[in-house]
Amino acid sequence: MAMMRYAEALNAALREEMQRDDRVFVFGEDIGTYGGVFKVTKGLLEEFGPMRVRDTPISEQTLTAMAVTAAMTGTRPVLEIMYADFMPLSLDALINQASIYEYIWNGQVQMPFVLRTQGGGGAGAGAQHSKSLDALVAHIPGIKVVAPATPADAKGLLLAAIRDPQPVVFLEHKLLYNVRGEVPDGDYVVEIGRARTAREGTDVSIFATSKMVVEAEKAAELLAQEGISAEVIDLRTLRPLDTEAIRASIAKTHHAVVVNEGWRFCGYAAELSATIMDLAFDELDAPVQRVTMPDMPVPYSERLEMAVLPDAAKIAAAARRALE
Amino acid sequence: MSTTPTLEQHLEMYRRMIVTRRLEERIGELHKAGKTRGPIHRCDGQEAVGVGATAALREDDHVTSTHRGHAHYIGKGLDPHRVMAEIMGRSTGYCGGRAGHMLIADATQGMLGGNAIVGASIPAATGMALSFQVLKSSRIALCFFGDGAAQTGICHESMNIAALWKLPVVFMLEHNEYGLTVHHTAQSPVADLSTRAAGYGMPSEIVDGNNAVAVYEAVARAAERARRGEGPSLIEAKTYRVEGFSTSDMGGYQDPHVIAQWKERDPILVSHALLKDDAGEARLQHIKDDAIQEVDRAIEQALADPLPEFELFAPSAAYSEVK
């Protein structure tokens, strides 16, 4: 076990996997000499050289398309898209290329690449640098989507993602990079598609990913002081869902709150709500409560930004609404 | 690989062009008889580009293609029966009927593959070349794209990166003068798009796209450069599309005089003229008859092949819901 920051855990995963597997290479904007704007790729250029650690021009659309076909022809690319807000540029490569080939070409190819990006608000980065576009990527068939909330999961899921034969979109959060946590030593791999019970409870289940897990845990503390026992499930993988964990939690508590930092309408929380209905309708004692960003841009001024972002207080309020 | 084709190689190109032409013509007939599904993009008149370029490649080189890829498929060595079966949606097609005519792929022959998103073949080939470079392989990627695609952002981005990193890719611009219904003069202020190569620090040349030998030689040279680590090249092959954009094209925007002129320079006729002294009429006729028969048999077979059974495919489904 070692105590380290989330960004360091990601760095460790990249370094270890690049040592283990020659086919892995990383590319993206500012990831080489500078070590990445969040320092996730620090030191990799020195260790592995410019063939395998490449600074790129600003060309997200092409870089993503290149990751798709490079992965198809024998390498394992890890592409960094600096901000999730730039993912719309990647979407053609994800939707019209990566999503279709395994099926359309009848199993002739696989595309084991990882697209790493970070999103989320709360840093005063403004409307074009603060979004969570989980729903856009989770909607695409053939793509796995993960979002670790802890340093341990950051390492474990990144190793799993690089080794996965399918494309994986790896969603980091700008406010999690400096969070510290225990990370197991050695080849620590976390299975994609497996949720984690962050906190056990009996009255209400709160489902969250990424930084919202931190908020959910704070909300659970608030609720505990009112005598409400909240269970917090860190989904860890947005797609494919750990349906058994979801079903089991609701069968226990009969109340559900789903939290996602994306927009509300047609957002990821909406999918989760529908899934919960499919899996556990007859276990529900109240409608599923969604806690999301409202359908609007992220404003800049701190007071405005904090007003729109989901947080512990809003999650706790939703839990109380479910229980009334 | 030599940079000029032998007689046998030229004869094989001649044969493959006829195979492609016959395929296109038969598809046209089937379309008129209401037997095909969805729009199909014929390449009549352009066969020398696809067949000539692929002939200059090694077997393990990779090719990315467009929505108008039949000459690229046949040139790369794909079996006309399985191509036709795929076009007819049969389970015996290269992709089990799942892909259709625009998206055909055969990983065993490096055809990865047709692409219906205009311009997508360009970053696709660039990505493959990146892989070959990282793996220190001597394979190269050949990218077919059209004058329409040359205007896309991804074309610009790809060429910039390819040249910057000296990726082993050959960009083959199949200039057939039209982007869908719009003449190239309404799509770009520049008549010879290959001038842009200079802007990327990449060599370029213009070739007669209706002369298979000229195409072959240009690609062979560019492939050698790529294999030596000197990076990408842009080859602009001037040709012409004689049959309209697709089978659903209403036509009326191409000048019949121009079409007639280009038909006089039909690539099959061009090769015929070049070959007849060395190979003889009889042999050429024999090749042609065989090619036609092969295609007709392939089509007959494809039409008799079964349709595929539906299976739900969910590699990363959220969960399996269909009961």
Added chain:
Amino acid sequence: MLIDIPVPTTGGEYMDAVVVVEWHVKAGDPVTEGETIAVVETAKTAIEITAPTSGVISELLARPGEEVAVGATLGRITTEQSETPTPADTSDSAGQAETCAALQAATVVASAVSAPGASDRASTPAPAARSGGRVVASPAARRLAKSTGIDLSQVHPSSPTGRIKLRDLPKGAASAHPMLYLERRGGSHPTPLIFIHGFGGDRLGWAPLLGKLGPNTPVVLLELPNHGLSPAADSHSVEALAQQVAATLIAHGIDGGHVVGHSLGGAVAIELAASGSFRAASLALLAPAGLGPDVNGAFLEGFARAQSADSLLPWLRQLTSDGHLVDRSFAEFAMEQRADPELRKRQQNMGRRLFPDGTQGADLRSTLHALEMPVRIIWGQDDAIIPWRHALAGGWKAGLHLMPDVGHLPHIEAPDQVARILRELATSTGMALASSAVASHWKATPT
């Protein structure tokens, strides 16, 4: 003088009618002005109706469950009496106690307009919110209520949303006997015909017989646990099954009827008739189990484990005389009803418990002999599952109808005859039954 009790409007809410939930008074009751006399419901919440004046209730013009337009009259109060009798003065103390209790149970309006004085009342929860006549309850509460026979319209929700939740259901509801699936046809009647199917069967097997009886015959179709739509249960004895059947019937307000049981259902019928909790007016036993040790164990095993129409068909053929009526589509239909492997497994286990080693586990002869209501035993002479000779152990009180060329399914192979016997049985106890002839809407192929 007669004073109208009007239906009020609630300020600010679009509403043109209310539904009467309950009256706290009846005609002849004295009331005081301002006293709550009724509760009505809008789309969103409950409202108290208070007496506009002191007097005596002259008449009530709307019944609970009825919808009344805003501005219409709910009832009338007569003010001719000069004094309001106090509860202590009247002789009908029981009635007054009822009214007192009703007044004490008066509702408090959750959030909408409250009538004067209403806020002073001791609050008890509002009756459940209704949505188009349907009680609003969470899916979990609804499911629990259904499986334990609780009537949701009698449950008071504690949530301000008006939605009944799990916590509102009586404690121990979850642990009560799960209710069996029950269907009623042909209208209600104090003594309907109650049909209990046999092992591996379900309610659908009665279709041909019901067709002969006609749509106006009041019938109740039950399904045994682990069969059809009934819940799973670990029932290891005929007695346990009969208890579950009785509990289900009683929960549905059916405390008597003419019981008709086939095969295992016949054994259950005997136990049911013998139990104190249910009043069997008559008993019709179709090839019943429980009258002897013999049973075709191979059939039970083969039937229960079959996973396809192909492997089911040969066993099904044993059910009728000469495999009569059992064809491929019959087998396919039957297999469709048994498509769930979980259900088949539970039935297998149940079969092994009730018929261990191909032997009948229950001996109900003396139970049958002790019954006093009219009993008929109906058996096919070609029955290859349970030998018809078991009927001879039925005792002198039970009439035997022995049918040639009929196998184990007389109700399917000879529905006319069985219908006639049932009619005789019913009318002999004083129940009038319409004659048949109306074809049922069911598919012709039974299970």
